[in-house]
Amino acid sequence: MLLTYVDAIRQALAEEMRRDPAVFLLGEDIGIYGGAFKATAGLVDEFGPARVVDTPLAESAIVGAAIGAAYTGMRPVVEMQFMDFIACCFNQITNFAAKSHYRWGAPVPMVIRGPVGGGVHGGPFHSQNPEMYFAHTPGLKVVEPATARDAYGLLKSAIRDNNPVLFLEHKFLYRRVKEEIAEDGPAIPLGVAAVARPGRDLSVITYGAMVQLALETAQALAAEGVDAEVLDLRTLAPLDRGGIVATAKKTNKVLILHEDTRTGGIAGEITAILQEEAFDDLDAPILRLTSADTPVPFSPPLEAAFLPSAEGLKAALRRLARY
Amino acid sequence: MTPSPELTAADRGANSEREWFEDLRLERHAFTIRRTRREGKVVYEWSGEITDPPPLRESGSLDRAQCLEIYRFLLMNRIMEQQLENLYKQGQVVGGVYFGLGQEGNSVASAYALDATDWMAPMIRNQGSLLVRGFAPRDVMMQYMAKAGSPTGGRDGTSHYGDLGPRRMISPISMLGDLIPVMGGICMGERLQGRNVAAMTWIGDGGQSTGVFHEAVNFAAVQNLGLVLVVENNLWAYSTPLNEQTKVADLALRARGYGIPAVVVDGTDVLQVYDACRGAVERAHGGGGPTLIESKLMRMKGHAIHDAAAYVPPELLEFWRRRDPILRFEQYLRQKGWLTAEAQQRLVAEVEQFMLAERAAAEASPMPDGNTALSGVYCEPGCHAVQPRFEAAAPALAAANGGAHLTAVEGDAPHLR
Structure with a gap:
């Protein structure tokens, strides 16, 4: 089947629900309406309103209910209409779910999924990248696929995981x-980065929509004789330290690219890992290209200035290549 | 503003024909607490009359053996907390200790109303409920002492533990209100597997002010989940009295805003608490949805052991001292002829002996090995099985679930018909 990224998510949800009666969905407008982005379109018809639950507009109650259901052995998948609204249920996620297994040995097999990111002029409350609030919280897993096939395979693993996964x-x-995706295809393990483009001269470590930018830019730079490797992290927690160190040891030059804002972004953590584990292999300072430390602005020219750009990435990679 | 706690707002006459509001109390607690200034200091002032309480309200559903079992749990609760206070004073406790003095009747009788297949999540003052649910006093003590043998192996303290196994108890977290949606989710998960269960938790007059309380009660109402929410109105949220927490005189009135039934009980009357909770539990088992129970009582100690509660007017304490839930229940048992003075003394002595043995066991547990701090953040493959138990009836019950909120569109809430 040729599936878009959102179709792949729907396909993974449907297959997991068919495979395992413990999987059920809850969220706002996910039933008859099929979700704000139609990620759950048609699922209520196949699985019924008891397993595709339209909820009140109450993120804490939704996540809390998912935690409770998970304690009884179910595998709830929560949709956040926009991931920006995850701020409303921060306590349920970081204090209830994340600490549960550590404190009293009670696993919380729960997925919270939903749209993140900018570039679509959604403004300050429909464009954010909240991953680092959660990557910083022990007990959570944080996944962000960059391709349709990864969206499909990683979501399957997330649903089968016994931990809370964002x-x-x-x-x-x-x-x-x-992408072409086979029906009942394999799950892709969490915590394993993928080399999206092999290269010899330098490495771009990135994830999410920035993988596309990195691939396009790498293609453009190939004409200039710069052979860039692109490492797609796919999972931010747990982070694939081995994959990160391996690409640095291979190309000896690293740029970390993310759409999340700069301060406290995953680039800082990756930089620290490379200092600790690959210092002798580095031929250049580690660079990072990120969004600016501002809220996500609404107007297209403002948002363009906020986000990492192709030109900015090209310039940074040329600089890195010169070392 | 009407000063509170003044038990006048629930107009029993006007509400009596409505099934949604039931008041089991035999007396109104007529007093007020007012903030005023005395000799340059801001203080709380009492006005009212210190009266004696009526006898307990006859239950009719609890027999002699059950009542004596409840009485034993009440004694265990109180004597255990006396031992906790001793342990604290001897420096054997890490951090603070929280007490449920004056609230034991509510903790024990509410938890006693649950079936073994129901679920429960305690709050900090519900240490009696832990005993009813099958945890031992040594577990409670070791949690406070941060011992290796504690239910969390020293990873957390106080009543922050649970058991997904036979005791079906969910660990609370410190943030108030956050247990409520989780308990609703328990009912949802169980129903998807083919069982209507009750899930009980407690919240205080302070915790009821949180946003998640509102979200969760509304969610449980709309989804028709068997939540049994006992609102312990103990008049103080740390040092803040009820009338600075809310303008609602009877916290149970809030249930009306969610379209769910409510019951008000005297929280020092064990039999009222049991009857209200058992009714709610049975409603949950029948698929009748959530119930809110307001239990009016008094926190007879400070917020925690460090808090002398000097802000509480002494008359208020005297008023409630006369309503000690254990003494009131004792009198009931005596009048029924179910407990002689000799038997009572024997039982107290037996529980005291038992508690000393529990304490010795707790003291004997070593402190945890520091290296154990680093494991268990994630549930790794093989460490815990996540195992739903589907009943044959699961699809039917799940379908009824889907229909539950559709009926609400057609008319009034199901319980009003």
């Missing part, structure tokens, strides 16, 4: 990328 879907990709 599954961040980049809304810019929902209908912009598509």
